[in-house]
Amino acid sequence: MKIPYLLSFFVFHPLVGTIAILLISNRFKHTYKWITLFFTACQVLVSGVLYAMYDPSNPAPQFVEKADWITLSLGKMGTVSIDYLLGIDGISFPMVLLTSVVMLVGAISSWTIDKREKAYFSLYLLLTTSITGCFIALDFFLFFLFFEFMLLPMYFLIGLWGGPRREYASIKFFLYTLVGSLLILIVMIGLYLSVIDPVESELTQTLVHTFDLRYMTDMRNYLPNSLLSLSGEVYLFGIPSRMLAFWLLFLGFAIKLPIVPLHTWLPDAHVEAPTPVSVVLAGILLKIGGYGLLRIAYPIFPDAANEYAFVLALLGVISIVYGGFNALAQNDLKKMIAYSSVSHMGFVVLGIASLTSEGINGAIYQMVSHGVLSAMLFLVVGVLYDRTHNRLIDSYRGLIGPMPVYTVLTGVAFFASLGLPGFSGFVGELFTLMGGFKSAVVPTWVAALGTVGIILAAAYFLWTLQRMFLGKLWAKNQDDLAVLYDLDAREKWMLVPLGLLAFLIGILPNSLFQLSDKTVSQLLKVFE
Incomplete structure (x- = not known):
């Protein structure tokens, strides 16, 4: 049974929570967190309904909602058509499921926010709608x-509720991401000038330019000799226009991933952001970069993706190794996890660049796995920071004594992240590396170099575990010993489900692969 407007409800119902929070007086500010919890929990419930109704054998977008939004007549140039167009497929649906889980966990983590609650929780629900809309929109505009x-x-959220250098971190995040957005905007305009909606053009007997991503992946819908068509190649700055457009898109999304050398905003943002914002940033926002490559850059410019596969895979491997060495050198626990994210997202780039079913399915799986595990890792840091306001690794020893449950869950997060078999991290890294080794466009030595990242992950996670949790109980500030108590009920509600989820999708990887496999197979046909 099809439920009408289910995706619209899924995307926009958190805005109702935002409006409710803004209208409720500060005298009842204790209700803000409950409103946020309710609407993020609704997203989890709706995603469960979508999962039950989703047909994994169908590679095309499902639950599609389309309505005319903006139509402008351009005279002899034809008509521009921008549609309200939503849908999910095997690439977007795993990201949608991840978003609903992480935003709910982030809402629970936000329970300790005690300043400017109205602004914080309304912005949090606004962010929820924005992220969800990115994964569900099928119109480029x-x-x-x-x-x-x-x-x-x-x-x-970073600039008002972050740490001592929050202004610097928030501005750096904004500027980096804004530059990436401008690069994407340039390509979007070029595609608008090149692509038409064949159905509407035939009906109206005039050219109807479109931003529909489904039409942009079919070269038959490109105007002959247009800016980004395959025929009559146009050169800009001495570079074929399609190749230049691909690199602009790649750089725009690579900033979001991020990959080396476009990663420098990430450690600053993570270190200064409050714990719930770090959870959302690492768990979801980084994945929009990988999703953008799979949804937009690769299917629209398969010729460029194929030609530059070696360079892209090499950039991914550089991120894996560079991020791993930097994580190994950190004393700040949050910064270590930030650099580990750079390393783990490098596996995503390697898998996508391989242009193999194993690699791309593995990249999607890795994004979901890393989303769960990075959220868990930043929550682990947040628990310790809430008690002592100190994140330095060398400030603690023997935490297993006063915090045994915390130690076990931290161990689960660490071992899962370093790729222990039985957890999701192992499957994601295995399949992206398999894709790299199998690839016809990526040299074997590049994939082999990527395995160094697994060794480095084992080094920095195990070394941190040994230094902080084993040995005799000690803290650099002796007053901290009095507040090193074990997890409370709220913290268990955040960490235990994430640990179980990492284990479940690790032993049942087909629960994700069956969602993405058919759509990935369809995507790979454009490279044949």
């Missing part, structure tokens, strides 16, 4: 609106 709008709530 609509995607771009959600992508851009996401900057504002994240900028304020």
Whole structure:
């Protein structure tokens, strides 16, 4: 049974919570967190309904909602048509499921926010709508609106509730992401000038330019000799226009991933952001970069993706190794996890660049796995920071004594992240590396170099575990010993489900692969 407007409800119902929070007086500010919890829990419930109704054998977008939004007549140039167009497929649906889980956990983590609660929780629900819209939009213009709008709530969430250097971190995040958005905007305009909606053009007997991503992946819908068509190649700055457009898109999304050398905003943002914002930033926002490559850059410019596969895979491997060495050198626990994210997202780039079923399915799986595990890792840091306001690794010893449950869950997060078999991290890294080794466009030595990242992950996670949790109980500030108590009920509600989820999808990887496999197979046909 099809439920009408289910995706619209899924995307926009958190805005109702935002409006409710803004209307409720500060005298009842204790209700803000409950409203946020309710609407994020609703997203989890709706995603469960979508999962039950989703047909994994169908590679095409499902639950599609389309309505005319903006139509402008351009005279002899034809008509521009921008649609309100939503849908999910095997690439977007795993990201949608991840978003609903992480935003709920982030809402629970936000329970300790005690200043400017009205602004914080309204911005949090606004961010929820923006992120969800990015993954569900099938119109490039609509995607771009959600992508851009996401900057504002994240900028304020870091800048107002972050650490001592929050202004610097929030501005750096904003500027980096804004530059990426401008690069994407340039390509979006070029695609608009090149692509037409064949159905509407035939009906109206005039050219109808479109931002529909479904039409942009079919070269038959490109105007002959247009800016980005395959025929009559146009050169800009001495570079074929399609190749240049691909690199602009790649750089725009690579900033979001991020990959080396475009990663420098990430450690600053993570270190200064409050714990719930770090959870959302690492768990979801980084994945929009990988999703953008799979949804937009690769299917629209398969020729460029194929030609530059070696360079892209090499950039991914550089991120894996560079991020791993930097994580190994950190004393700040949050910064270590931030650099580990750079390393783990490098596996995503390697898998996508391989242009194999194993690699791309593995990249999607890795994004979901890393979303769960990075959220868990930042929550682990947040628990310790809430008690002592100190994140330095060398400030603690023997935490297993006063905090045994915390130690076990930290161990689960660490071992899962370093790729222990039985957990999701192992499956994601295995399949992206398999894709790299199997690839016809990526040299074997590049994939082999990527395995160094697994060794480095084992080194920095195990070394941290040994230094902080084993041995005789000690803290650099002896007053901290009095507040090193074990997890409370709220903290268990955040960490235990994430640990179980990492284990469940680790032993039942087909629960994700069956969602993405058919759509990935369809995507790979454009490279044949």
